Amino acid sequence: MVSPLCISLCAIFTCHFFTSKAAELPFDTHYTPLWGGDHVSVIDQRTQVQIKIDPRSGGGFRSKQPYGSGFFQMSVKIPSNAKGIATTFYLTSTPDNIQMRESNSNHDELDFEFILNEKGRYVLNTNVFAQDSGNREQQFNLWFDPSSQFHNYQILWNQHQIVFYIDRIPIRVFKNEIAIGARYPSTPMYVHASLWNGSQWLGPVNWRSGPFYANYRGFAINGCDYSNSNPNKCNSLRYPWNAQNNWQLDPHQQMVYQATRNKYIIYDYCKSDRSSNFPECRVPS
Numbered sequence: 569m570v571s572p573l574c575i576s577l578c579a580i581f582t583c584h585f586f587t588s589k590a591a592e593l594p595f596d597t598h599y600t601p602l603w604g605g606d607h608v609s610v611i612d613q614r615t616q617v618q619i620k621i622d623p624r625s626g627g628g629f630r631s632k633q634p635y636g637s638g639f640f641q642m643s644v645k646i647p648s649n650a651k652g653i654a655t656t657f658y659l660t661s662t663p664d665n666i667q668m669r670e671s672n673s674n675h676d677e678l679d680f681e682f683i684l685n686e687k688g689r690y691v692l693n694t695n696v697f698a699q700d701s702g703n704r705e706q707q708f709n710l711w712f713d714p715s716s717q718f719h720n721y722q723i724l725w726n727q728h729q730i731v732f733y734i735d736r737i738p739i740r741v742f743k744n745e746i747a748i749g750a751r752y753p754s755t756p757m758y759v760h761a762s763l764w765n766g767s768q769w770l771g772p773v774n775w776r777s778g779p780f781y782a783n784y785r786g787f788a789i790n791g792c793d794y795s796n797s798n799p800n801k802c803n804s805l806r807y808p809w810n811a812q813n814n815w816q817l818d819p820h821q822q823m824v825y826q827a828t829r830n831k832y833i834i835y836d837y838c839k840s841d842r843s844s845n846f847p848e849c850r851v852p853s
């Protein structure tokens with residue numbers, strides 16, 4: 569069966585690297601639990617992961633391999649009403665836990681982070697780290713409740729651009745502006761997901777209404793498995809996500825991108841008083 573998802577992805581990418589069948593790959597094919605022990609459960613014939621968070625622990629998993637380019641995706645259902653808790657899907661070159669991530673600001677990272685705001689609505693925080701401490705946040709309201717069903721979150725990463733998508737709608741583009749002095753993520757990254765106590769950042773958790781659960785599925789990875797022997801192979805144009813039609817949004821995508829941002833963006837580091845630290849902010853997006 570060809571799903572609507574595949575039809576529309578095929579409009580963006582060539583078909584042979586994404587089929588609805590591949591989306592049902594068992595978790596263990598490319599991923600492994602990382603932390604949280606029994607708080608990370610592989611269920612539904614190993615095609616779904618449920619992470620639980622309670623006062624004892626949250627949990628996380630990551631890909632077995634790092635990748636040097638790709639079109640990464642994950643279907644995620646955020647826990648209901650989980651104030652103070654961060655639900656994440658991200659790529660990072662630091663293959664380890666939160667503590668390490670916080671103290672090591674010298675890495676590449678691309679983040680989707682779902683957080684509940686003061687009004688009890690989920691907002692999406694995105695961030696880009698490029699051999700530094702990030703601070704390139706863009707935040708969005710959502711046009712749906714991400715805790716009521718699965719939605720698909722995607723990251724395209726090639727030598728020309730990084731694109732964050734929600735259900736195939738591009739919401740953020742980070743172009744490679746190295747030529748004007750900007751930084752660009754270029755070291756191999758693992759694919760991660762986690763559910764963690766974000767109290768320090770997001771305010772207290774009401775543990776009495778827990779435990780909280782996040783669900784993940786869609787464990788296919790369309791990425792270049794990084795090999796130390798020849799890292800440049802991940803830039804090969806033979807990978808569909810590196811092909812020229814993925815160097816920039818096409819006119820239709822650009823239109824959808826602008827319209828979506830106009831309506832839903834609530835914070836943009838390029839509009840903050842720190843924007844002069846970031847050369848990429850001089851280029852209109």
Ligand SMILES: *[C@@H]1O[C@H](CO)[C@@H](O)[C@H](O)[C@H]1NC(C)=O
Pocket residue numbers: 622623624765766767768
């Ligand atoms: C959650 O994080 C906060 C802030 O770091 C900490 O004070 C609290 O003890 C943590 N709660 C649990 C149950 O780990």
